[in-house]
Amino acid sequence: MIPAQFDYVRPSDLPDALRILKEREGEAKVLSGGYSLIPLLKLRLAQPGLLVDIRDVSGLDGIVETAGELVVGGRATHRQIQLDPVVAARYPLLRDAAGGIGDPQVRNWGTIGGSCAHADPSADWPAVLIASRATIVCRSADGRRTVPAREFFLDTFVTAIEPTEILTEVRIPRPADRSGGAYEKIERKAGDFATAASAVQLRLGPDGRIAEVGIGLTAVAETAFAATEAERVLAGNAPSEALFRQAGEAAAAQSRPSADGHGPAEYKRAMAAEMTVRALRRATARALGQA
Numbered sequence: 001m002i003p004a005q006f007d008y009v010r011p012s013d014l015p016d017a018l019r020i021l022k023e024r025e026g027e028a029k030v031l032s033g034g035y036s037l038i039p040l041l042k043l044r045l046a047q048p049g050l051l052v053d054i055r056d057v058s059g060l061d062g063i064v065e066t067a068g069e070l071v072v073g074g075r076a077t078h079r080q081i082q083l084d085p086v087v088a089a090r091y092p093l094l095r096d097a098a099g100g101i102g103d104p105q106v107r108n109w110g111t112i113g114g115s116c117a118h119a120d121p122s123a124d125w126p127a128v129l130i131a132s133r134a135t136i137v138c139r140s141a142d143g144r145r146t147v148p149a150r151e152f153f154l155d156t157f158v159t160a161i162e163p164t165e166i167l168t169e170v171r172i173p174r175p176a177d178r179s180g181g182a183y184e185k186i187e188r189k190a191g192d193f194a195t196a197a198s199a200v201q202l203r204l205g206p207d208g209r210i211a212e213v214g215i216g217l218t219a220v221a222e223t224a225f226a227a228t229e230a231e232r233v234l235a236g237n238a239p240s241e242a243l244f245r246q247a248g249e250a251a252a253a254q255s256r257p258s259a260d261g262h263g264p265a266e267y268k269r270a271m272a273a274e275m276t277v278r279a280l281r282r283a284t285a286r287a288l289g290q291a
Contacts, residue, residue: 003041036118074113093181113167122193126224130216131199138165180286194219196271200279220255227251248273
């Protein structure tokens with residue numbers, strides 16, 4: 001397919017990009033890596049009047065850890081995140097997700113901000129940010145605002161970002177001691193979108209019980225979501241296979257899959273449970289220093 005006709009601009013800095021978005025409000029789309037938007041353009045599922053290419057905007061691709069959080073620029077690529085030494089050392093959940101996205105070309109060009117702003121219901125990053133209780137930062141010509149990841153993903157391809165905003169960074173709380181995270185997904189073939197996937201971030205207390213836990217699911221509803229019922233099952237309890245199975249069943253019960261080329265709804269629901277169990281096992285092992 002050939003995209004519909006559109007104008008194209010390539011601003012050199014963030015203020016200029018934000019000015020353009022404000023002037024062309026409602027008809028402009030931001031182009032970051034392009035691996036989410038370009039297929040929609042080709043299928044004419046998206047027909048913006050203007051593409052604002054932000055590849056030349058500096059300062060949006062950094063990965064910096066502060067005392068309390070990891071700040072990841074919206075234009076940081078999946079490969080950047082996968083290979084970052086701080087991510088490798090302290091954020092295994094992010095490393096797991098980044099290394100399993102698409103193929104090498106997608107990982108080299110696709111960005112975390114583009115993926116989150118696009119909000120494909122089977123995308124990997126939304127579940128990861130939900131499990132991590134991350135905060136998403138959006139900028140417009142009128143200022144800056146933050147949105148909790150658990151409030152950002154609203155529906156299929158729908159987020160809380162405004163038409164005049166750019167997703168400039170995500171902020172992920174720095175894990176405390178005895179913390180672990182893991183991402184597990186099942187896919188039809190390597191590099192495909194998930195059939196079902198679960199992201200887990202947890203912390204064990206001094207008594208060995210689960211003191212904090214976040215679970216994000218993707219590909220099993222109209223958008224990624226927090227498996228709050230599973231979180232409630234786990235909180236305050238000692239890790240065990242039986243507990244993990246109970247949490248997996250709760251996650252599956254909260255999911256809302258639909259049948260498609262990846263499989264029937266009941267299969268996806270069963271895989272949501274299984275991926276949650278596997279992620280809980282690996283996250284717990286990492287929290288204990290065993291993986």
